[in-house]
Amino acid sequence: MDRIQLIKKAKQARELSYSPYSKFAVGAVLLCKDGSEFLGANIENASYPLCMCAERNAIFNAMLHGKTKDDFVCLALIANSPTPCSPCGACRQVISELMPKDALIIMANDNGDIKEVSVDQLLPFAFNKDDLK
Ligand code: THU
Numbered sequence: 001m002d003r004i005q006l007i008k009k010a011k012q013a014r015e016l017s018y019s020p021y022s023k024f025a026v027g028a029v030l031l032c033k034d035g036s037e038f039l040g041a042n043i044e045n046a047s048y049p050l051c052m053c054a055e056r057n058a059i060f061n062a063m064l065h066g067k068t069k070d071d072f073v074c075l076a077l078i079a080n081s082p083t084p085c086s087p088c089g090a091c092r093q094v095i096s097e098l099m100p101k102d103a104l105i106i107m108a109n110d111n112g113d114i115k116e117v118s119v120d121q122l123l124p125f126a127f128n129k130d131d132l133k
Helices: 003-014 054-064 089-098
Strands: 026-032 037-041 072-079 104-109 114-118
Touching: 003 026, 003 037, 003 054, 003 072, 003 104, 003 114, 026 054, 037 054, 054 072, 054 089
Parallel strands: 072 104
Antiparallel strands: 026 037, 026 072, 104 114
């Protein structure tokens, strides 16, 4: 897996962002085992709580193209943030359910700073379906 290429793809995805309110554009790409890649960008709304993050859009995009948890290898994201852009709490919860525990999350920013963690590290003690039993 070429991390730099993935970050470049996330940057391309960011071009698709609709973020007139925050003016904070985020791009993401989800890499699958077969090499396919699914893009995501944040899409905002005048009704602010309806904004959707880049990471969740990338995962939903992949799933709507027939991919499932076991296909997912790595999610890369980028924004023009001072430190590598970190997924929000809601995205962490969704990532934790829909991606394998050992999948890689690559966070990046425009300065070239990169941070990598596993899904497990991103949200320890996640609420999950077993809690519902
Ligand atoms: N956002 C993302 O898309 N991903 C993140 O990891 C952090 C935040 C979006 C949500 C909103 O559209 C804008 O960035 C500002 O919070």
